[in-house]
Amino acid sequence: MDASFVALEQRNAPMHIGSILIYDPSTAPGGFVRFKDILAFFESRMHLSQTMRQRLVKVPLNLDYPYWIEDPDFDLEYHVRHVALPKPGDWRQLCIQAARIFSRPLDLTRPPWEICVVEGLDNIEGVPKGSFAMITKMHHAAIDGMSGIDLMDALHTLRPDDPAPPASQAWRPDRVPDPLGLFLKGYVRAWLNPWRQTGVIAKAAPGLYRAAKGLVTNEFSLNTAIAAPRTRFNVPVSPNRVVEGRTFSLADIKALRALSPGCKINDVFLAIIGGGLHRYLTAHGQLPESSLTAMAPISVRAEKEKNTMGNQVSAMIVPLGSHIADPVERLAYVHEQTVRSKAMTDAIGARQMTEMSKVSPALFMALGAQLYTRLGLANYVKPPFSTVVTNVPGPPVPIYSTGAKMISMHGLLCLTDGLALGHVVQSYVDQATIAFTACRKAMPDPEFYSECLQASFADLMGALAAGASPPAEKAAPRRKRKSKASVAA
Template structure:
């Protein structure tokens, strides 16, 4: 039995019917590489069953402390049932990308059952009309509660469910897993009561450790090494409202090689700066079409992993964050990339001054009861309508494997990340790489973004505008071919004007 920490517990506290707090992916597999050239659902169950010992997440469930006096605990579930967590459905014909996204959004909108291990995988067959995907392929929609994993530990879970070759044998080490006895509620209350009295001591200790970082941050502000105003002045948009219980998901793939070439537009910039500038351009196009583009730049919260090598296979969240302007007020793509690069450097300087690890550790001593009550009040009172948003959206960059991986012998051909949303944050992005591909996937509240295909077009056009700004020799070698724009209609249609978007 292991207790959650503050940040992990906050994701449990934020769980509401309209804001389920899980993250996940749309994964697509080609079964032709499997032994025999096909994969049955039974094969997937057997494959997962043989590898469950490689992941801590799979068989642990949450147990809450009565009255939320303390953080919940992870317990090895005595009633674990693999077939409850792995489901199986099929798309109706024609089985295209848009149908898959609609089905993924429906699945992702449903909260997980927190009385069981908080994860579900749904295998979806019938992908016979997805451009760039071999016929007979299947998808897997994954959902794992954010209290159990962050982006990097999620990669560790992916490692447990995948192999480097299609015919890799099961692990040789025997599965020595044992179920726990369910803890006594009165005992949990007593332990929570004791921890409540000792929590101020832990808070004092962490504040003392963070004092040098606070001093460096104040010094940097005085010396104008960085500034709070650009990162903390997010304007309100249609994405900073209470969210509904309905979701939309979509994504756009690119050639990773071509994305890397875009760094030449601003010497010294990183791939992540390029993606932030592309997203900034897409948000500019989208909001301009709705006559809703603010004069100030939208900002994004960018999570930063502080997970050490020793914590690589552990559960929970080890992340800090920085806030970066996206340059949505700048029409020129090259100027926007320059701006994003400069602002990212300043944000990183401030995060480094405070100490990313200290920022993550401070969250671990927040009082559980106040955290739960505050999260519930924020949602039920609709405070997102009145409180100034700390940032406009979220963009998390999750590096995927650079080589092909296999599940049940089937080769993964693409991956798109999915995010949880909260009131005041109705749009989130996942930037992910896999082999020679890179993708920008987004999850949005359907009320805030009823036209996800249009936003996908905006992402594509923002990328193409930046690609067109490359020197002639570069742009000739790297023609703007977004890897497999999933819908033929979306691949040939330009973003509509505001009037067209309103009537379409």
Template sequence: MDASFVALETRNSPMHIGSLLIYNPATAPGGFVRFKDILAFFESRMQLSRTMRQRLVKVPFDLDYPYWVEDPDFDLEYHVRHIALPKPGDWRQLCIQAARIFARPLDLTRPPWEFTIVEGLENIEGVPEGSFAMVTKVHHAAIDGMSGVDLLEALNTLEPDAPPPDTPDTWQPERIPGAPELLGKSYMSALTNPFKQLEVAAKAAPGLAKAIKGLATKDFKVSRDMIAPRTRFNKTLSSARVVEGRSVPLADIKAIRILAQDSKVNDVFLAIVGGALRKYLLAKDDLPDRSLTAMAPISVREKNEKGDMGNQVAAMVAQLGTHIDDPAERLAYVTSKTTNSKAMTNAIGARNMTEISKVSPALYMALGAQLYTRLGLANRVNPPFSTIVTNVPGPPVPVYSTGAKLESHFGLVCLTDGMGLGHVVQSYCDEATISFTACRDLMPDPEFYSQCIQDSFEELRDASRQANGKTAQPRSGSAKTSSAKTNKPSAVKPKKPASKTAKKAAVRTAPAKKSPRKTNPVKTATKAAAGKSALKIAKPKTAKPKAARKSGAAAKKATT
């Protein structure tokens, strides 16, 4: 699976994932953080993540999967960059910069990651004065959602004044293998691959038999509803991106489950996305009669695989109920469909799906991906699903980087031809963010879609309160028509900025507030000398902000 993300890489579809993080330096020593402090902090923790100093080496003619080697030319200052927003430093400018950063492909001749520090966040509602952002990009070949959380944990601490890790740094660079050596490895791999295929087939056979039995006994159903209708998002992509998102209280999400028996938190998020897509496409007069579907990744990573590189994920397809207007009915529909999809996935075996991908011929995979893009098949072939909704649980407690507290966390997702819109649900402390990445040509009005997410959440929240006999709170704006895209985002709140003075605190109310959007524009690398960097984030003059809610020697082969 790792190799498939390398094969799918194109200029218009870079295969990296990432996040937009907002940090408040009030908890750092002296109340500020300099860029050289960030460099020193990251350098002291490189040994905690295998991802940081390994690069890919491709086999000539794609005769085998790429290999991971320890980069002999690793340079931390190439990977950690520093920019500032232009005045007045508002939310829209942060989103634009983040989107530009995220749209640019990574250099795959180096370890495939970049972190861009963004200062100048001076006029974003809900963001404490002096805060800074970090836009992260890591190639999907190196991490999945859960290993991305592991990376986040490696580069953050549980206390603002935590000492450096006592884990010794035994890292050693490796020689980059030449073409003859790589071809020799691919030859040996070709000899053993048939045996691996037989082994995987033997492991998958019981799951296949169980799936056939499940169909016969009607433990689950395969229906026409699983076929995704085409929408404006299922076309070839340009290189431009937009990003946005909203923050919602986790307590409200859990309370909404009362509307549908056996519904899970993930079902609620799927129903929110379904309602948002319904509103957006209705405004565009482009809503299909049948329900849109979402691919929902499922982590099959074991506890003993924590920290391992690569991807350990399978997937299920979930119907979003976009054809249903009533929010409670939509949640009940989504819950019934996800229950069916989970039963099917469990029958086949989620890990079996992942193992099968590891023995797919690398050459065929690369050729297939290139043909799909060059022939423009995304404009002619129905998509297997309408969008992506990935749910990644984040830290349940506050974390700190260089002493600065993480206030908000928005996920960013890669897109491919035929899949021009993706969502990430990320929890952190007592909040969750629902963020999205889209092709700008297919969604030129991200603020409007963000408001659709807000409205969809509030409809479900109000319905759950009425079911509990509580009074629904006033809505925070309404996305009635696409003209709303010209409006300034109403409440750009990444997290509850804790402030002891009610005046500037902006404590979150029940309705989800707009949080700092994740954007990831990769600004041209400005190599900042560790001693001279200018990121000096002044200590906030207001009361201390409240805790924001969280939202070796041999080359290692990248399995497909």
């Protein structure tokens, strides 16, 4: 799965994810933070992350997956940059700067991450003057959402003056592998891959049987996985990005669960996004009759895999209820559909779905990803889903970097052909954020979509304040019993 993100890397579709993090330096010693303080703080904590000093080494002809090595030429100052916003320094300016930074691909001959420190945030509502931001970028091959949180832990402390724990041993760089040795090793692994595939298929068989049984008994349906309508977001992407986001009270998000019995916090977020898309596409005269769907990543990272690199995720596809105008009905619909989608994912086994991806031949995967982009197949292939909504829980308590208190966080996503809009839902202390990354060509008006998300949230809050009742459950259609004669026939 990590290698698939390397294979998908294109100039118009860099495969990195990241965040916009905002800090209040008044909690730091002296009440301010200098750029050199940030460099020194990061330097003291490099040993807490396995990711920060490792780079990719590709196998000749893509005969095998790339390998990670400890970079012998690691240079911290290359990865941490410094800019300032011109006056007035508002939220929209920060988003524009983040979009420009995020549009540029990472250098994959170095450890695949960058952090840009941004000063001049003097006109953002709720942000103290003198605050600064960090715009982070890290290649998706190195982290998923949960390992990204582990990386956040490495670069933050629970108190402003916490010292870095000492390293258990001195860091030692690796020697760059010989290309011929990598080729021979990849050649051997290519011959062994069929045996690995057989083992994975054997482990997956019980899950596939449970999935087939669930389809026969109508416990869940494949319709949600194959019914995504084509929209303006299911096209080849341009190299340019837009980013935006909204912040909500986490207590309000939790309260909205009362509008649908058994509803989860994630269902509320999905319904807000569905309502935002309903408003946005209606305004553009492009609202499909059927619901847009979202691919929702699911972490399968075990406790023992914390702080490890790479991706341990599976996914389920859920409808967003974008075709439903009423907010309460939309939330009930989303909840019902997520229960069905989760049942199917549980039947197959999320972990087994991830394991199956690990035996894809590296060469064919790389060629397939490149052909998909170069032939423009996103214009012709039916989209498997309309957008991505990934939910990443953040710290429930305040955290600090270089002594400065983090006051907000918004996630950023990579896009690829056929997927021109992605959302990141995050929680931090008492707030929740919905941030989105979009292709600038597919969404030239990100502020308007941000307003649509805010209005969708307001619709739900208005329904809650008005005491709206959950919609009555529809009775399931009764299956007709076959007569003995028809059975015999």
